[in-house]
Amino acid sequence: MKRSPARNTTSLFGLMALTACAIGGPLIACTSEATRAPFAPAATEETREPDEPAPAPSASGTQVTPSKTTSDGGATTPDDDCKRAAPSKECGVVPQCGCAPTHTCDVVDPAGTARCVLAGNAPMGHPCTATAGCALGLTCIFGTCHAFCDDPSKACTQPGTGACLQVETQSGSAVPNLAVCRVACDLLDANSCGGKTNAGIGVCYVDDKGSTDCREGGSRTVGQTCSPTDECGPGLVCTTSNGDSKCRRWCRVAQGTSDCGAGKACTGFTPEVKVGSVVYGVCAL
Secondary structure (H helix, E strand, C coil): CCCEECCCCEEECCCCCCCCEEEECCEEEECCCCCCEECCCCCCHHHCCCCCCCCCECCCCCECCCCCECCCCCECCCHHHCCCCCCCCCCECCCCECCCCCEEEEECCCCCCEEEEECCCECCCCECCCHHHECCCEEEECCEEEEEECCCCCECCCCCEEEEEEEEECCCCEEEEEEEEEECCCCCCCCCCCEEECCEEEEEEECCCCCEEEEECCCECCCCECECCECECCCEEEEEECCEEEEEEEEECCCCCCCCCCCCCEEEEEEEEEECCEEEEEECC
């Protein structure tokens, strides 16, 4: 997506269309070609750490657990009242229920199959390669950890989240049981989406409606050439000026704000790139 700027010939090459994302085969992808994130099938019970005791099965063979608290602060439902997700009926996704206290109920395929997956430690928005790397109650999608939600017509209520996004197949069909909360990240903060970790690089993106989300990013630095397949690192965005695409640092356009350093102007775009009441631009190289 390219944009005409105010006062110069720079266009924005890195804005994301975060509204229509799809899952198919081994990949989840948004309609924007700049978004690439593996759909890593959730770890199965066979990935349980060797010393971890297996959860006790219920009469139906599924794992059961009393109510617990997920990483986003929301209490799960007691197992007796668990709304188990079809077709597997193993556990419930929203609210989380039916799994051992150390496991997340995750959607593991485009059919919406829900399975109990050993949880990890990565917070919401941080890089991941599989749900097993994300904190309890989170799923790995778009290369970062996201909270589940169940009503795409409403905004998520968890702290630090935005809209509820329905994930779709490549053919445009909604993936049963799989909707996730966008992350309300900070374009200026290189660590807002976890930065660079052993699991990857998390970058804060914004769409043309001012909605942000954490996605898998790249390693290109300020001034390096870029494209949708050679992505910029955290706190940066790929822009094009006179046919030359390079990574530039995000900045706030507001008068009196100096995010770029001495002698470097912050140039905005037309139409504006705006998150809430803040108008963003890029720093001169």
